[in-house]
Amino acid sequence: MVFRHFMSKRISGLLILLSILLAAGCSDGPDTNGMKIYRHSLKGAPSSLDPVQAATVYANHVVVNVYDTLYSYKYLARPYQIKPNLAMGLPEISVDGLTYTIHIKKGVEFTDDPAFPNGKGREVSAADFVYSLKRHFDPKTRAQGSWLWAGRIKGMAEWKKAGSDYDKEVEGLKALDRYTIQIILNKPFPQLVHTLAQGYAAIVPKEAVEHYGREFSVRPVGSGPFRLQRFDSVGVALVRNPKFRQEPIDLAYEGYDETIHGQYGIHEIEGKIPPLVDRLEIHFVKESLSRWNSFTKGNEIQYAEIPKELLDDVLSEKKPDLIMKPEYAQRFFMIGGIENAFVFSTFNMRDAEIGYNPDPQREKMNRALRCAIRYAFDWKERNRTFYSDIGFIFPGIIPPVVPEYDPDLSSASVEHNPEKGQKLLQEAGWTADNLPTLDYGAVADVQYRQFFEQYRGWLAKIGYPKKKVVYNSFASFGDYNKAIKQAKIKIISMAWALDYPDAENTLQLFYGPNGAPGSNSTNFNDPEFNRLYELTSVMQPSPERTRLYRKMNQIVIDSCAIISGLSRTRIFMWHKDVVSFPNEDIVGGFHLKYVDVKEAQK
Amino acid sequence: MEMLQYVLRKCITGIPLIIGVTLISFLLMVYFGPDKTYELLGKNATEEQIQEIRHQLGYDKPFVSRYLEYMKELVTFDFGYSDSTGERVSSILKRTVPISLALITPGFVLGNLLGIALALVAAYHRGRWLDKFIMGGSVVGMSVSFLIVIITFQVLLSSNDGLGWFPVRGWNVYNFWDYLHYVTVPTLATVFVALGYNTRFYRAVIVEEMGRDHVRTAKAFGTPPGELLFKHILKNAMIPIITRIMFSIPLVVISGSLLLESYFGIPGVGLVTYDAITSGDQPILKAVVGITAVLFVVVLILNDIFYKLVDPRVSLK
Numbered sequence: 001m002v003f004r005h006f007m008s009k010r011i012s013g014l015l016i017l018l019s020i021l022l023a024a025g026c027s028d029g030p031d032t033n034g035m036k037i038y039r040h041s042l043k044g045a046p047s048s049l050d051p052v053q054a055a056t057v058y059a060n061h062v063v064v065n066v067y068d069t070l071y072s073y074k075y076l077a078r079p080y081q082i083k084p085n086l087a088m089g090l091p092e093i094s095v096d097g098l099t100y101t102i103h104i105k106k107g108v109e110f111t112d113d114p115a116f117p118n119g120k121g122r123e124v125s126a127a128d129f130v131y132s133l134k135r136h137f138d139p140k141t142r143a144q145g146s147w148l149w150a151g152r153i154k155g156m157a158e159w160k161k162a163g164s165d166y167d168k169e170v171e172g173l174k175a176l177d178r179y180t181i182q183i184i185l186n187k188p189f190p191q192l193v194h195t196l197a198q199g200y201a202a203i204v205p206k207e208a209v210e211h212y213g214r215e216f217s218v219r220p221v222g223s224g225p226f227r228l229q230r231f232d233s234v235g236v237a238l239v240r241n242p243k244f245r246q247e248p249i250d251l252a253y254e255g256y257d258e259t260i261h262g263q264y265g266i267h268e269i270e271g272k273i274p275p276l277v278d279r280l281e282i283h284f285v286k287e288s289l290s291r292w293n294s295f296t297k298g299n300e301i302q303y304a305e306i307p308k309e310l311l312d313d314v315l316s317e318k319k320p321d322l323i324m325k326p327e328y329a330q331r332f333f334m335i336g337g338i339e340n341a342f343v344f345s346t347f348n349m350r351d352a353e354i355g356y357n358p359d360p361q362r363e364k365m366n367r368a369l370r371c372a373i374r375y376a377f378d379w380k381e382r383n384r385t386f387y388s389d390i391g392f393i394f395p396g397i398i399p400p401v402v403p404e405y406d407p408d409l410s411s412a413s414v415e416h417n418p419e420k421g422q423k424l425l426q427e428a429g430w431t432a433d434n435l436p437t438l439d440y441g442a443v444a445d446v447q448y449r450q451f452f453e454q455y456r457g458w459l460a461k462i463g464y465p466k467k468k469v470v471y472n473s474f475a476s477f478g479d480y481n482k483a484i485k486q487a488k489i490k491i492i493s494m495a496w497a498l499d500y501p502d503a504e505n506t507l508q509l510f511y512g513p514n515g516a517p518g519s520n521s522t523n524f525n526d527p528e529f530n531r532l533y534e535l536t537s538v539m540q541p542s543p544e545r546t547r548l549y550r551k552m553n554q555i556v557i558d559s560c561a562i563i564s565g566l567s568r569t570r571i572f573m574w575h576k577d578v579v580s581f582p583n584e585d586i587v588g589g590f591h592l593k594y595v596d597v598k599e600a601q602k
Numbered sequence: 603m604e605m606l607q608y609v610l611r612k613c614i615t616g617i618p619l620i621i622g623v624t625l626i627s628f629l630l631m632v633y634f635g636p637d638k639t640y641e642l643l644g645k646n647a648t649e650e651q652i653q654e655i656r657h658q659l660g661y662d663k664p665f666v667s668r669y670l671e672y673m674k675e676l677v678t679f680d681f682g683y684s685d686s687t688g689e690r691v692s693s694i695l696k697r698t699v700p701i702s703l704a705l706i707t708p709g710f711v712l713g714n715l716l717g718i719a720l721a722l723v724a725a726y727h728r729g730r731w732l733d734k735f736i737m738g739g740s741v742v743g744m745s746v747s748f749l750i751v752i753i754t755f756q757v758l759l760s761s762n763d764g765l766g767w768f769p770v771r772g773w774n775v776y777n778f779w780d781y782l783h784y785v786t787v788p789t790l791a792t793v794f795v796a797l798g799y800n801t802r803f804y805r806a807v808i809v810e811e812m813g814r815d816h817v818r819t820a821k822a823f824g825t826p827p828g829e830l831l832f833k834h835i836l837k838n839a840m841i842p843i844i845t846r847i848m849f850s851i852p853l854v855v856i857s858g859s860l861l862l863e864s865y866f867g868i869p870g871v872g873l874v875t876y877d878a879i880t881s882g883d884q885p886i887l888k889a890v891v892g893i894t895a896v897l898f899v900v901v902l903i904l905n906d907i908f909y910k911l912v913d914p915r916v917s918l919k
Contacts (some may be wrong), residue, residue, distance in 0.1 A: 047686040047881075055644065139654040147646035217688030232697065232869035233877065234773075283867060285771065289753060290865045293761040294770040301771070476636035476880050485640060485647065499645075508646070519646040 035278040036600050038578060040592065041291055041301040045233060045284035050217035052135050052143035054199030057497065061282055061589030062236050065275075067202030067222030068124065070102060070181075071193055073586055075594050076266070077255025079403055080501045080586050082193050086124065086203065086223075090193070097188035097538070102181040104129070109243050111227045115211035121243065124203060124223050126175035131166060132203045133173060138164040145200030147519070148499070152192075154184040166206075188538035194500035198587060225275040225593040235283040246273050249594065264333055265579050269596050276579075276596035282589075295573070302597070303574040303582060306334075311388045311571070318390050322571060333578075336571040338392045340585030341497035342399045342506075344564035345377070345455075350487045350516070350523035353436040355561075368428030369435070370560035375421030376458040377563045379414045385454065386447070390569040396553040397506045399567050401585070403541070404503040404549045413557045414564075421462035437468045441489035443480050444473040451493060485517035492521055501586060502541075503549045507533060510556050522561050529555045609903055616899030623895040624676065628669055628888070636882030637661075638685050659685060659884075672888050676896075681889040686881055691889045694874055699855065701773060702870035705862060706854050708785055709792025714847055716793065717800025722831050724801065725808040736801060743798025748791070752865050755791045771867030788862045804843060811839040840912040848905045852897035 046059035054063040064072070072085035084090060088103040110121035133153075136146040137160040151157065154172025162168065172184035185192070195201060208221035220228050226238035251270045261267075269276060285291035288307030295304035306314050317323040322336040347370050349355030354370065357363045383391045395413045398405050425435075440455060442448035449471065456469045472489060474480035483489050498505045508514055511533045512525035532552045539545040556562060572582050579596040639655045656662050660671075675681045681691035724736040758764040768787045775781050811817065812835055820834045860872040871890075878886035 047877075048688055050688065053642075139651075139658070142642055142655065142658060144642065144644040146651075147644045150646075150648075214683040214688045215690060215693075233873040234771075234863075234867045234869045283771065285867065287865055290756065290771060290867070293756060293763075294867070296762050297760070297766065297770050298762065300769065476641070476882065478636045478638060478641035478882060481640035481643070482637050485643070485652070514646055517643075517647045517649060517652055 032279060034600050036276070036597050037279040037281065038277040038592075038595050038597050039281045039283060039301045039303070040595075041283045041285050041295070041304050042584075043284075043286055043288070043291065043305060045286075048217040049220045049228070049231065049236075050141070051132065051199055051202035051204060052141045052145060053217060054202070055144040057584060057588035058284065060199035060587050061592070062228070062231075062238070063199035063202050063220070064224065064587060064590050065226045065238060065280065065592050066220045066224045066228055067199075067204065068108065068224050069197055069199070069201050069203070070104065070129065071197040072590050073197060075249075075254040075591055076251070076257070076261055076581055079401075081255065082197060083253075085197070087196075091183075097190075097540070098185045100181075100183040100185070100192060101176070102183070104179050104181065105245065106179055108223050108245055110205050110208075110221055110223045111241050111243060113208060113221045115205065115208040115221055121221075121223070122205070122207075124205075125178045126181045127178075128203050128205060129181050130170075130173050130175050131206050133201065134159070134164070134166060134170065135204070135209070136200065138166075140164070145198065148195045148198065148200060152185050152187070152189050154186050188540075190538070190540045191500060191502050191504055194502060197590075198499060226280055229279075233284070235281060238280040238282070240275050240278050244275065248273050254594075261581055264581055266581055268579050269594060272596070274593040276594060278600075280592060280595075298575075302578050303572065303580070305584075306571045306573060308388055311390075314573075315571075318388065322390070322569075324573075328573070331576060332573045333576060333580075334571060334573045335582060336390075336569055338400055338567045339497075339570050340399075340401045340501070341495055342394075342565040342567045343493075343495045344397070344562055344566075346492050346494060346522040346562045346564075347373075347560075348487055348490050348492060348521075348523055349525065349561055351490050354438070354490050355523065356525070365428045365430065367560055368424045369430060372421035372424040372428075372430075372462055373438075373459065373464075374413060374560055374563045375415075375417045375424065376462045376464075377455070378416035378458055379566060380416065381458075382451075382454065383566060386451070387566065387568050391566045392569065393566050395564070396557045397510065397562065397564055398503045398549060398553045399498070399506065399565065401567065402498070402501055402503045402506075404546045406550050406553070409550070409553070416458075418458070418461040425462060432463060432465050432468075435464060435468055436490075437470060438464075438490050439470050439472040440491045440493065441472045441474065441480060441483055442493050443477055444475055448473070448493065484521045487516040487523055494521065498586070503553075504537065507536075507549060507552055510552075510561070524556065524559070524561050526555055526559060605907070608906070612903045612906070613899070616902065619899055620676075620892075620895045621673075623898075624672065624888075624892055625669065627891040628672055629665075631882075631884055631887055632665060632668065635884070635887070636880065638882040638884070641881055642685070672892070675888065676892040681892075682885045684878075684883055684886050686877065686883045686886075691885050694886065695871065695889060695893075698869060698871040698874050701868060702859070702863070702872055703855060704775070704781070705773075705785060705788055705868055705870055706792065706859055709789040709796060710850070710854050712789065713793045713796030713800055717797055718804050718836070718843065720797065720801045721804030721808050722836065724805045725812055725835075726827065726831060728809060728812075737805070740798040740801045743795055744802070745798075746795070748795050748861055749865075751794050752788075752791045752861055755787050755794070756865060759787050759790070771865075773866075773868045784866075784868075788859075788866050788868070791862065792859070800846075803846060804839075807839045807842045808835055811835045814838070837912065841909055844908050844912065845905060848901050848908070849898075851901055852894050855897060 042058050042061060044058045046056055046062060049059060049062050051063050051067055054060050068086040070085060070087040071082050074081045074083050086104050086108060088105055092101040104126055108124045110124060112119050112121045116122055135141045136143040136149065137156055155170045156172060159168060159170045174182045176182050202222065205221055209216050212219045218231055225241055225244045227241045228236065229239050230237040248271045249269050251267065256266060283301050291304050292307055292310060294300040314324060314328050315322060316325045324334050347354050354366055357366055379393045383389050383393060392400055393414050394400055395409050395411050440452050442452060452471045456466055459469050460466055474483060484492055496506060496509065509519050510522060510524040510529060511520060512530045514520035515523045515525060529552050532548050536545050536548045574580055574582060577598040581591060583591045638659055639652060639661065642655050643651060660668055683690055684694060720736050724733045727733045756770060760766065760768045760770045769784060773784055775784055817834055820830055825834065860876045862868065863870040863872045874886060875890050
């Protein structure tokens with residue numbers, strides 16, 4: 001009796017609690033019946049959706065789908081080819097290469113939003129682009145993309161110095177009329193068009209920036225193919241922008257090749273008007289096993305990168321070609337390729353113990369030390385241990401994905417030769433006693449620790465005392481980045497993802513004036529390299545520029561300032577009912593408006 | 603009146619506690635936490651940009667003025683905007699805390715109720731096989747890592763390699779059935795782990811209570827086992843039970859569960875807090891720490907009031 005009374009009171013209490021919880025955790029659901037829904041996944045999450053902060057491939061996946069950029073990349077063409085997006089055509093460039101005139105499409109409108117009068121989105125104009133680019137030079141926006149245009153646009157530095165007043169004109173960035181943009185450069189910048197395809201260059205309406213203030217970063221208002229419905233720590237939901245311009249897909253123009261794309265059913269989208277799905281969900285899933293379980297479930301995410309720990313379960317062959325096991329090939333499509341990035345280690349050349357030294361004798365010893373360490377590094381073993389032996393090892397800093405890559409370059413700098421390393425040390429006068437203590441910097445993470453232990457093991461083979469190779473771990477990437485920017489670490493383990501397909505993007509990592517806190521974390525400062533960089537930075541793509549790029553690459557290799565490099569092979573899979581040719585390399589997510597699904601939600 | 607006086611007194615004495623907790627945690631955030639500046643920088647940053655960001659983050663202000671600003675934020679419950687996303691901290695908490703509550707509460711309630719029930723059974727059969735069986739199970743629950751439990755339950759119940767009955771990821775909760783659909787597996791994982799700790803703790807409390815004179819007397823009177831357990835033992839063992847449950851509440855409310863949320867793709871406050879800790883997002887951290895401290899003070903007060911309710915001998919003076 002007592003027990004029954006006790007339980008009945010508690011059960012009713014529980015029911016009340018359950019109702020409260022339900023009310024708290026629920027929201028009105030979108031009606032998705034009859035909708036075409038595509039569920040994409042990424043292994044990281046963006047923090048901000050403001051284009052001026054679109055620093056990651058994850059942020060770009062959303063930004064380039066909510067906003068318009070003047071230019072974009074062709075959906076299927078590889079190597080990547082620029083195409084007009086909001087622009088009418090490629091820019092008209094003056095003979096001296098300094099003045100760019102760009103005409104934009106008429107009648108393109110921002111999505112309807114409370115930020116606009118009466119909630120009706122207005123037409124996108126040239127002035128919106130000017131405003132959007134100026135925001136990068138306004139300290140209040142916490143912009144992360146200004147480095148793309150800093151020092152290049154005439155009058156922009158002065159505009160910033162004068163207080164970033166949007167009412168004041170910038171000499172080199174003007175809206176000549178409602179649909180014409182003029183950019184005047186301080187010196188030629190052949191990569192300018194590539195920068196205008198980045199999420200950073202997306203076009204935002206001033207009304208929305210002012211209406212939402214700081215929260216504009218989570219309430220994007222653009223004129224892109226989709227508009228945002230939901231954004232939180234686990235994903236975004238975008239829905240079709242009904243006002244998006246009607247531009248049928250021309251597959252031939254987009255670079256369609258039956259031998260490559262035919263197998264994925266891409267021909268089915270010919271003539272259709274993007275975006276091809278009504279709802280695009282991008283799920284941020286850091287945990288690889290959870291991502292895989294969700295992907296193979298069938299009714300959850302439809303696209304995922306294969307976790308490297310499952311590669312052997314999914315693939316029947318990894319070399320020379322990637323082949324899926326039949327049970328997976330029946331259900332999924334797969335694509336694999338070398339990433340548009342590379343991993344490498346650099347020496348901090350600003351550190352007199354290992355880098356540049358005013359004493360010529362010590363300078364010579366330091367170079368021998370760096371070269372010896374490079375000989376100790378075993379890229380093949382690194383590839384086997386951590387990259388499933390399918391990474392691509394190459395010498396220098398021009399990775400295989402850019403057109404300037406030299407396949408005939410000597411691979412001596414990536415060969416493991418501890419004997420030679422040991423000999424170099426002895427010849428230069430290094431002994432176990434006088435060798436400097438090397439601190440190896442990395443974010444506190446199991447894999448980085450494993451990298452370090454492997455590295456230390458290799459160094460032991462050239463006679464480097466283990467106690468003189470120490471692990472310097474940092475709690476967060478921010479802290480690690482801080483130490484790099486302050487040039488406090490001797491050996492820096494890094495990865496670099498190219499912003500655009502031009503070797504200039506990696507060569508600038510070694511340009512002297514870009515030294516810390518700039519992007520040149522190596523603090524490499526070679527007069528000849530700097531001269532060539534300045535020379536090539538104004539050159540249009542040409543065989544001569546490629547020759548000079550390769551010469552610069554050789555200078556970096558000869559100096560033994562880096563241990564480089566390896567481009568990882570990334571393998572992606574997607575469901576057979578999805579028509580897609582995925583790409584995560586350049587910009588991030590520009591292909592999503594072309595993704596189609598065969599069946600609508602029932 | 604006595605109650606009101608007590609609450610007011612406790613509120614006032616809670617202020618030093620809040621100041622102490624917030625001061626220490628703010629000190630740790632400022633001097634030992636991640637430096638957000640270098641996460642907000644572009645790829646080719648200049649010294650000028652570093653200084654601009656430091657200024658915007660308020661890093662260039664003296665510690666005392668930053669702490670006073672924090673206190674003002676805590677009093678007004680306005681913690682500004684997240685340094686990572688730019689969203690208002692209050693909006694983030696408003697959106698994520700209810701989801702975490704909805705996610706964790708069933709496991710929390712069931713974990714405690716079942717823990718008490720099993721502890722009663724184990725204590726009643728103390729030393730016999732049933733007691734040993736329950737305690738053995740508790741040790742298993744305590745020994746297996748929560749992460750392993752989550753992955754195992756996800757594979758067994760959600761994935762296509764297992765039964766596939768529940769979703770692997772997501773939180774598309776629009777009605778009661780959706781809720782059950784999404785909350786079941788996380789709840790089972792939570793209960794599996796919580797049961798071990800709870801049962802062992804509650805059993806120890808109940809065993810101690812069972813040895814008391816009034817229980818022996820009740821037994822001698824021939825009181826039936828149900829009445830003995832619930833009326834004479836459980837009721838008198840409520841003070842440590844209430845203490846344990848009450849002091850878990852602030853963490854349930856504000857901390858969420860990082861592992862559950864990240865593995866099941868649930869947009870709760872646990873993920874937000876974790877990201878704030880690792881990235882040094884101080885506005886969110888200040889809010890979480892400050893609200894947790896305030897909740898602890900509230901819990902302290904409620905705890906004493908509940909003591910009084912379950913045991914009239916307790917005085918609030």
